[in-house]
Amino acid sequence: MKIAYDGTAYHGWQVQPNAITIQETLQEGIKKILQKDIGVTGCSRTDAGVHAKEFYCHLDCDDNIPKEAFLRGLNSVLPNDISVMDAKVVPSDFHARYSAKGKNYIYNFYYGVTNPFLDRYALRLDREIDLDVTNEFCKSLIGKYDFYGFSSSGRSVEDTVRTVTDCKIYLKDDFVRFDISANGFLYNMVRIIVGTALGVSYGRLETDVAKKVFETKDRSLAGQTVPPNGLFLNKVFY
């Protein structure tokens, strides 16, 4: 299933006690349609408040429902901030997470007074970003590196080496957009990288700070973790 969601009201993707999550809401919707409990496996564990323009998940079931009826039925029982955009039958060895070859995240900023229509999807800044300086920092991330120092202690993996295939910052409609693609991302990696980019842009951190974080694996050399509302899982590559 290809889904999209506005994550503002949710405590992230993954089911957890005492908090409403996307996974749980989706599973409850599927239960209403198929009349049974079916677990849904997501491509990623987005954090509380993070959005997804494109998110994939898989489920195992032997029901035979026409796609259009399944989409229409499921969307009719889901809240309007979660939408199932498409669905298809995949080979049984397909795995939403492990079959993914890479992902693209974007992070939005805007300037000026609080804008009620942008603030849900972007971080407001009082000071303009220096796009040239920040793009220098972005370029220094491209390649295969150990991103341990760009992740939080909640990380769940042993291997912290990732390959960033593209990273840039540019103007896009009402926003300044940070755009990063990699073969995989560690816990809080994008939000720490974006916070580091801000630190570089504002002169609090050196343009070559990434090199030092890669070498030392020292989280404290990187920037702050930015809030989740500006972050979107934008594309997943299979």
Add this chain to the structure above:
Amino acid sequence: MKIAYDGTAYHGWQVQPNAITIQETLQEGIKKILQKDIGVTGCSRTDAGVHAKEFYCHLDCDDNIPKEAFLRGLNSVLPNDISVMDAKVVPSDFHARYSAKGKNYIYNFYYGVTNPFLDRYALRLDREIDLDVTNEFCKSLIGKYDFYGFSSSGRSVEDTVRTVTDCKIYLKDDFVRFDISANGFLYNMVRIIVGTALGVSYGRLETDVAKKVFETKDRSLAGQTVPPNGLFLNKVFY
């Protein structure tokens, strides 16, 4: 003050018991800044769930605070879905509502499956709007008419004659946008006119239905009242 708000979480502009409104939230914010109760008078009484890209309100006070400090302070205590964009000192005979010469409202539609990022600000339609036919209906509204039949029983005025100065429907970014300007609007007038436009587009109502509604003042000849989420107070003319 020029403000903007995402009306999703509010029961409209006007203070009312047991419901959170924009006016109340704004007055509470002002109380935090100026340490006293000051009533704020709005240019319009938007309904629950309706948004405003531009809304004006006035207040009487004899405090002397630099504008930038007032804006910054007030925005810092307001929730992020309400923003004060600008403020200025006006002559004492200025009245946010009665000095307004006209207003412009827009109503957004979109097509396809539920889009979590559009649905908050637009009405989803399964069937495309016929822009040519609908624009014919739009043109028939332009002029000075009695809009009684295009208003709901909650109306608070005696005189129901209004002059529509512009009305059209067109594609705009991700949306189909209905766009109407008049010297004033009655209770639910835009939402009933938009519902009538849909009825005309879908062939349930005749293109010249407005003429009959003007003549008979019969609300039941017009279309349904559309939901508030697609509606924005877009501009106010002084």
